[in-house]
Amino acid sequence: MKQQDGATSPAEIGSFSDDGKNTIGSQLASRLREAIISGSLEAGSKINLDKERQAFNVSLSPLREGLARLISDGLVEFEDNRGYRVSPVSLANLEEITVLREEFEVFALKESIRVGDVEWEGNVMRALHKLTRAERDANRPETLEHWEAVHRDFHLTLISGCGKPLLLHFCKTLLNLNDRYRRTFLKQTSGDRNVNQEHSEIAQGAVARDSDYAADKLRQHIHRTGTNLLAHLARTGAVR
Numbered sequence: 001m002k003q004q005d006g007a008t009s010p011a012e013i014g015s016f017s018d019d020g021k022n023t024i025g026s027q028l029a030s031r032l033r034e035a036i037i038s039g040s041l042e043a044g045s046k047i048n049l050d051k052e053r054q055a056f057n058v059s060l061s062p063l064r065e066g067l068a069r070l071i072s073d074g075l076v077e078f079e080d081n082r083g084y085r086v087s088p089v090s091l092a093n094l095e096e097i098t099v100l101r102e103e104f105e106v107f108a109l110k111e112s113i114r115v116g117d118v119e120w121e122g123n124v125m126r127a128l129h130k131l132t133r134a135e136r137d138a139n140r141p142e143t144l145e146h147w148e149a150v151h152r153d154f155h156l157t158l159i160s161g162c163g164k165p166l167l168l169h170f171c172k173t174l175l176n177l178n179d180r181y182r183r184t185f186l187k188q189t190s191g192d193r194n195v196n197q198e199h200s201e202i203a204q205g206a207v208a209r210d211s212d213y214a215a216d217k218l219r220q221h222i223h224r225t226g227t228n229l230l231a232h233l234a235r236t237g238a239v240r
């Protein structure tokens with residue numbers, strides 16, 4: 001997907017259409033977000049507007065709209081006289097993201113258990129089933145992309161019943177920021193523990209309305225993932 005100087009291949013992008021619900025700017029934001037999270041647009045790299053505009057075959061206006069959305073997500077930075085740049089990564093940043101995820105996601109899960117309805121319960125179990133069935137093989141990149149999608153859906157479904165849109169926005173932002181680091185880890189390993197069991201324990205506790213159990217399992221899950229990522233990235237020197 002990545003070309004020289006950070007440009008993206010138009011052949012792999014597809015066309016954009018404004019259907020009134022998903023503007024061209026929002027579609028661009030989604031594709032740029034994936035490029036950043038996957039590492040196709042490297043952390044700290046300058047975003048050349050002319051090259052990206054030509055690569056996506058769009059005008060500057062929707063491109064700037066998409067980048068503005070990513071600034072609010074913490075994935076892109078803008079500086080006067082310097083332009084747009086992919087936000088850098090660091091071990092300190094990952095550590096902060098992990099701590100915040102533990103607090104925000106656990107609170108959102110507790111609220112979902114408290115006020116979520118039967119439909120939410122069903123959604124959680126369906127998301128768990130899809131995640132459990134998904135293959136994750138470091139030697140087959142296509143499986144990692146699919147696993148990432150269903151993994152993200154599972155975590156967001158868990159907290160979707162909380163009834164707090166602002167809280168959900170914060171959790172989605174933190175999950176996006178965290179995924180940038182986990183993608184680096186998954187490219188080199190298929191995992192180092194039984195994450196399927198962990199996901200199952202969280203989901204089962206949630207639909208059983210055992211708030212303390214589910215919250216504790218989710219907190220442990222996020223903490224272990226963050227700790228493992230920090231150790232791996234520090235050991236390999238991929239992030240400093």
